[in-house]
Amino acid sequence: xxxxxxxxxxxxxxxxxxxxxxxxxxxxxxxxxxxxxxxxxxxxxxxxxxxxxxxxxxxxxxxxxxxxxxxxxxxxxxxxxxxxxxxxxxxxxxxxxxxxxxxxxxxxxxxxx
Amino acid sequence: xxxxxxxxxxxxxxxxxxxxxxxxxxxxxxxxxxxxxxxxxxxxxxxxxxxxxxxxxxxxxxxxxxxxxxxxxxxxxxxxxxxxxxxxxxxxxxxxxxxxxxxxxxxxxxxxxx
Numbered sequence: 001x002x003x004x005x006x007x008x009x010x011x012x013x014x015x016x017x018x019x020x021x022x023x024x025x026x027x028x029x030x031x032x033x034x035x036x037x038x039x040x041x042x043x044x045x046x047x048x049x050x051x052x053x054x055x056x057x058x059x060x061x062x063x064x065x066x067x068x069x070x071x072x073x074x075x076x077x078x079x080x081x082x083x084x085x086x087x088x089x090x091x092x093x094x095x096x097x098x099x100x101x102x103x104x105x106x107x108x109x110x111x112x113x
Numbered sequence: 114x115x116x117x118x119x120x121x122x123x124x125x126x127x128x129x130x131x132x133x134x135x136x137x138x139x140x141x142x143x144x145x146x147x148x149x150x151x152x153x154x155x156x157x158x159x160x161x162x163x164x165x166x167x168x169x170x171x172x173x174x175x176x177x178x179x180x181x182x183x184x185x186x187x188x189x190x191x192x193x194x195x196x197x198x199x200x201x202x203x204x205x206x207x208x209x210x211x212x213x214x215x216x217x218x219x220x221x222x223x224x225x226x227x
Contacts, residue, residue, distance in 0.1 A: 004156070031213050040122065042202060042217040043157070058214070059114075090156050094213040101147070102213060104156030 002026055006091050006105035013081045013112045021076040021108050023091030031094050032074035033058075033102065034066060036087040043090065049074055081112045115140040117205050119218025126193050127226050134221045136203035137185040143205040146186045147215070148177060151200040160201075161188070193225045 007022045025032065030051045035043040045058030049068040063085060065077045074093075078085060088109050092102040116139040126132050138146075144165040149157035163170045163177045163186065170177050174193075179186040190197055200222050204215040 033214075035217075040219055042117075042119070042219045043215075044217070045214065048214060059216075092156075100213050101159050101162070102215065104149075104158065106154070106156050 004091055004093055004103050004105035006089075006108050008108060009106065010109050011111070013078075013110065015082060015112060017081050017112075018077065018079050019081065019110075020078075021089055021091075021110075022073070023075065023105060024073045025091075025093040025103070026072065027093060027095075027103065028071070029093035029095050029103075030071075032068065033092045033094075034064075034074070034076045035090045035092065036060065036085075037090060037107075038087050046076065046089075081110075083112045086110060086112045115143060115205055115216040117203060117216050117218040119203050119221060121221060122219065123222045123224070125224045125226065128193060128195060130193055132190045132193050132197070132223055132225075134188045134201055134203070134223075135185060136187070136205075136218050137183075138205040138216075139184070140205070141181075141184060145206045146177070146179060147204050148175075148188050149202045149204065149217075151202065151220075153199075157202055190223075193223075195225050195227050198223055198225045 004025045033048040034046040044060050047066040049055045052071045067075045088107045091105045094100045094102045119136045147162035150160045151157040174191050176189045200220045203218040
């Protein structure tokens with residue numbers, strides 16, 4: 001049971017380049033999330049998908065787009081990367097509702113030069 | 114929206130000592146408070162959680178307490194071990210969400226010295 005799988009693990013981009021971060025879960029969870037982690041700022045929600053076919057903005061959505069491809073997969077796209085998007089990105093999933101455990105992937109470490 | 118403040122940002126203890134991390138939240142309607150542990154190079158992992166109808170919960174060497182009146186909750190680790198060294202995050206659910214959205218604190222780097 002792999003849980004939440006993120007690819008790639010590391011990525012270096014030049015300013016203006018685009019890329020897509022991939023996330024897949026094998027726990028049949030309804031809800032999925034994308035967070036970014038920066039030093040001293042904890043985890044901040046970028047976008048989430050409450051269920052297949054729906055997506056909503058989180059706390060810091062600017063510069064990002066998402067796609068809930070199916071129940072298993074939730075991707076995050078940077079259309080034109082900026083140095084301010086240098087961060088560690090985590091995908092998470094949960095069954096649904098308040099009080100359900102969120103399971104996290106191992107993260108993608110992104111540097112934008 | 115919800116705001117969660119976590120203190121201290123770093124905590125250094127000797128093996129065998131206790132460690133306490135405190136969080137305050139702003140939304141009195143928040144009703145679920147998990148704690149996550151993040152080891153180096155890994156994603157956060159839930160270690161304990163508490164709901165607003167419970168004041169204290171314990172699981173072996175870790176415990177969480179909740180004071181709804183004061184809107185704060187704390188993580189207590191007793192008999193600390195070097196493998197407890199990690200970053201710890203508290204979190205709370207914002208009001209009005211039914212989709213498991215969490216607001217996280219800033220994190221505490223715990224170092225346990227042998």
